[in-house]
Amino acid sequence: MDLRYEAYCFADPLFYDEQPEIGTPVDEFASALPAPSGWVTADRGVWRVLHPRGQVLPGQGWKIHVSAGLDNARRVLGQVHEYCLEHRLSYKHLRSMLTLLARNSKYAPRDGSAKLVTIYPADDRQLERVLEDLSARLEGEHGAYILSDLRYGAGPLYVRYGGFVEQWVEHDGNRVLAIRRPDGRLVPDKREPTFSVPDWVKIPACLRSSVAARKVSDPGQFRYRVTRSLHFSNGGGVYVAEPEAGGDEVVLKEARPHAGLDKARIDAVERLRREHDVLDRLAGVPGVPQVFERFTVWEHHYLAMEYLPGSSLGSWLARNYPLTRRGTTDADLAAYARRALEIVDGVEKTIEAVHARGIVFGDLHPLNILVDDDGRISLIDFEMAFDVESGDRPALGAPGFRAPADRTGFEIDEHALAALRLWLFLPLSQLTELAPAKLPGIAEFVERRFALPEGYADAAVAALAPRVAATRSAPAHTELDQEKPDWPLVRKQIAEAILASATPERQDRLFPGDIEQFRVGGACFGVGAAGVLHALDVSGAGRFPEHERWLIDAVHRDPPTRPGFYDGSYGIAYVLENFGHHGEATKLLASSARLVEQTTDHALESGLAGIGLAMLHFAAVRQDNEFGRQALTTAVRLAEALETAPPPGNFARAGLLSGWSGPALLFIRLFERTGEPAWLSFADQALTRDLEECVETDDGSLQVRDGGARTLPYVGVGSAGILLVAEQLARHRPDANACESLPALRESCRGEFVIHPGLLFGRCGLAVALGMDPDPAPSTRAAIDLHLARLSWYAVPFKGGLAFPGNQLLRLSMDVKTGGAGILLALAALQDGKEVLPLLGGAPSLQTSGR
Numbered sequence: 001m002d003l004r005y006e007a008y009c010f011a012d013p014l015f016y017d018e019q020p021e022i023g024t025p026v027d028e029f030a031s032a033l034p035a036p037s038g039w040v041t042a043d044r045g046v047w048r049v050l051h052p053r054g055q056v057l058p059g060q061g062w063k064i065h066v067s068a069g070l071d072n073a074r075r076v077l078g079q080v081h082e083y084c085l086e087h088r089l090s091y092k093h094l095r096s097m098l099t100l101l102a103r104n105s106k107y108a109p110r111d112g113s114a115k116l117v118t119i120y121p122a123d124d125r126q127l128e129r130v131l132e133d134l135s136a137r138l139e140g141e142h143g144a145y146i147l148s149d150l151r152y153g154a155g156p157l158y159v160r161y162g163g164f165v166e167q168w169v170e171h172d173g174n175r176v177l178a179i180r181r182p183d184g185r186l187v188p189d190k191r192e193p194t195f196s197v198p199d200w201v202k203i204p205a206c207l208r209s210s211v212a213a214r215k216v217s218d219p220g221q222f223r224y225r226v227t228r229s230l231h232f233s234n235g236g237g238v239y240v241a242e243p244e245a246g247g248d249e250v251v252l253k254e255a256r257p258h259a260g261l262d263k264a265r266i267d268a269v270e271r272l273r274r275e276h277d278v279l280d281r282l283a284g285v286p287g288v289p290q291v292f293e294r295f296t297v298w299e300h301h302y303l304a305m306e307y308l309p310g311s312s313l314g315s316w317l318a319r320n321y322p323l324t325r326r327g328t329t330d331a332d333l334a335a336y337a338r339r340a341l342e343i344v345d346g347v348e349k350t351i352e353a354v355h356a357r358g359i360v361f362g363d364l365h366p367l368n369i370l371v372d373d374d375g376r377i378s379l380i381d382f383e384m385a386f387d388v389e390s391g392d393r394p395a396l397g398a399p400g401f402r403a404p405a406d407r408t409g410f411e412i413d414e415h416a417l418a419a420l421r422l423w424l425f426l427p428l429s430q431l432t433e434l435a436p437a438k439l440p441g442i443a444e445f446v447e448r449r450f451a452l453p454e455g456y457a458d459a460a461v462a463a464l465a466p467r468v469a470a471t472r473s474a475p476a477h478t479e480l481d482q483e484k485p486d487w488p489l490v491r492k493q494i495a496e497a498i499l500a501s502a503t504p505e506r507q508d509r510l511f512p513g514d515i516e517q518f519r520v521g522g523a524c525f526g527v528g529a530a531g532v533l534h535a536l537d538v539s540g541a542g543r544f545p546e547h548e549r550w551l552i553d554a555v556h557r558d559p560p561t562r563p564g565f566y567d568g569s570y571g572i573a574y575v576l577e578n579f580g581h582h583g584e585a586t587k588l589l590a591s592s593a594r595l596v597e598q599t600t601d602h603a604l605e606s607g608l609a610g611i612g613l614a615m616l617h618f619a620a621v622r623q624d625n626e627f628g629r630q631a632l633t634t635a636v637r638l639a640e641a642l643e644t645a646p647p648p649g650n651f652a653r654a655g656l657l658s659g660w661s662g663p664a665l666l667f668i669r670l671f672e673r674t675g676e677p678a679w680l681s682f683a684d685q686a687l688t689r690d691l692e693e694c695v696e697t698d699d700g701s702l703q704v705r706d707g708g709a710r711t712l713p714y715v716g717v718g719s720a721g722i723l724l725v726a727e728q729l730a731r732h733r734p735d736a737n738a739c740e741s742l743p744a745l746r747e748s749c750r751g752e753f754v755i756h757p758g759l760l761f762g763r764c765g766l767a768v769a770l771g772m773d774p775d776p777a778p779s780t781r782a783a784i785d786l787h788l789a790r791l792s793w794y795a796v797p798f799k800g801g802l803a804f805p806g807n808q809l810l811r812l813s814m815d816v817k818t819g820g821a822g823i824l825l826a827l828a829a830l831q832d833g834k835e836v837l838p839l840l841g842g843a844p845s846l847q848t849s850g851r
Helices: 003-008 073-086 097-103 124-137 205-215 268-281 313-320 330-356 411-423 429-434 436-449 456-464 466-470 487-500 529-538 545-557 569-578 582-591 593-598 608-622 625-643 661-674 678-691 719-732 737-747 763-771 778-793 820-832
Strands: 039-044 047-052 060-067 091-094 115-119 150-152 157-163 168-171 174-180 186-188 224-233 236-243 250-255 291-297 300-306 369-371 377-379 694-696 702-706 710-712 796-798 801-805
Touching: 003 097, 060 073, 060 124, 073 091, 073 097, 073 115, 073 124, 091 097, 124 157, 124 205, 150 205, 157 174, 168 186, 168 593, 224 250, 250 268, 268 291, 268 300, 313 330, 313 369, 330 377, 330 411, 411 429, 411 436, 411 456, 429 436, 429 801, 436 456, 436 778, 487 529, 487 801, 487 820, 529 545, 529 569, 529 820, 545 569, 545 582, 569 582, 569 608, 582 593, 608 625, 608 661, 625 661, 625 678, 661 678, 661 719, 678 719, 678 737, 702 719, 702 737, 719 737, 719 763, 737 763, 763 778, 763 820, 778 820, 801 820
Parallel strands: none
Antiparallel strands: 039 047, 047 091, 060 115, 060 157, 091 115, 150 157, 168 174, 174 186, 224 236, 236 250, 250 300, 291 300, 369 377, 694 702, 702 710, 796 801
């Protein structure tokens, strides 16, 4: 579960977004704060920028951030606005109250949380004056602590040294915002949840007392030694610690005032107080942690409680779920079902004991359930729990497990228990919240595939959705639910849904997709308009000039700050060139030259591999040897980097987008263009480097290792991405070292269960990777058919078409990486032999039946 996604679910019930809720003014703050003549205003995503006309700011310096709560935000902002206009200070502020709530919610990114306003002083003298003046104006106002900054005084003012204008540099394979050292070199502008100062920057005199205050120990002694962290959220951390006085390890839960807001606008401190009171009432209940004390150090609040053994039920399922493995037998399914039903029974008994004390747990989901080696069940995280007589409702909850508004009291936990009963056998609970009509199909599969006791699934459906249960025999069907789907119709419906989702009136994005579009922009290939328009064209859905115009305008309006193929200028230029917009493509490539020079990342998504492949494409379509020379130079840089590539780290990068498989693809294409066999040797070496990140799983497949326990089979990051390129190396050099792994890589793509449907990180990518086999066995064809058949699990009717959920299954996505456009490309590749992704090469047309 990637908790970042929850913060992008506030705005819209169907798509990830930063915009306010439907019916909420986008600029509710701005409407009350008009800018007079002589000021320039501009919208930058969720921010409104105000700048005195003709004033020139330095590129970087000490900036002032102003924090506020939801209750005082308008008052604080009004004071700051008035002051900045009076003193002609450039500043920016969030555009709406809902955005402030979302950015200070429990799972919002910690490094940017709590900021309502950013002010840009021209120099240190102006910095001092503004801090003194605003400190007096805002005396007594409150706001959440801005973790990345230094606090000034006791109010809501914070400072940090950083960039005033956008500059970019590459760091650890990513394009990040930059500041400039005195020698002119760009370095990352650190934006972390801790205060730091560049080594060449001197602390202004007006901030020395603030630095000193930060170093002074709070008189309230911290009587524990933290040994490791378990979890971080915007509300605070959860740690394992040892008491200084000795004794067993404890869990410390931290809460920051005014931070980690839930939908009821309650902060982490109030939730911690409630959790303490509830645990006191539950003292002695087996499976509930004993509470030791609640205390405050500085401004942070802590709760010390018993450390319970075991791992989360989510981790247990990842290790034990049988349908992610190939060759699962009926005996495997029966053994798993016995263990899962024992867990369900244990959770039910624990919840019954909690209810017997008059407490509703309120937040039952797999990450809050621990299972130890003996199968004993414990519950953790009681911050949403409440007295059943209070009439309260939890303001937070896990998607797929949180109860609808018509449930009260103990029914809230009963709803979550019912979801858990199905989730243990088919973990798609988030999908049922997005598309409740999917519930009967999930229940039918669970009951049939695992041979569960009669009535097991019916009881779960009845508790989850009584109205759906009443029509269980007639669930909502799509064309994908047919025994033999009409695939041309399916593809037409996917294209119709994509086009129906378009928002040409918006400047930030044309098609809804993954939350990454709010980081890299809505024009790029991976998660933006360029990729979607490419997919519509390649799959036969057609060209759409009005949307191509939007793409061109977007590039003019916000020129890409990244050169990568999937997240920047080269992917956009590729699409514009293919659509005949040669002049626009040329200008975009020329404006990216400096960015390419600065790039050291090797990967296909953001780095040199994707750039080099695009250069080869331009060399071919334009018959321009200069592009060919640039591609060759880029490949040489990659070959040199390969020789000194660091060993694999703890977390996965191997695969098509992030690993060395992307450079391997460029080396293969150069061999095809030049006939020079050395490029195939480099390709073999690059693939071997990615294979070093792979481990053999218990079913004999080869998958990319990610951390200590998880393995990944996907295209973007995972074994399927390695397979896609290794199959192409085998066409030219079947005796290459990397090609020895082809059978085990293919096996990794045959698991029956895949949580996401998409191309780069889901089921369709596995199907396409299997489809690259030049001589597929009947079992391979059957696996591809099964992947396509299982698309029915995810398909959601949308405005006459078919849409699919993106990453985390919380909202629909139309992009290439995670959504409908990628699925459209996969179907075109498997059914028509089209090139599934640019510059990757075509696959054999398998004419799959889908069943």
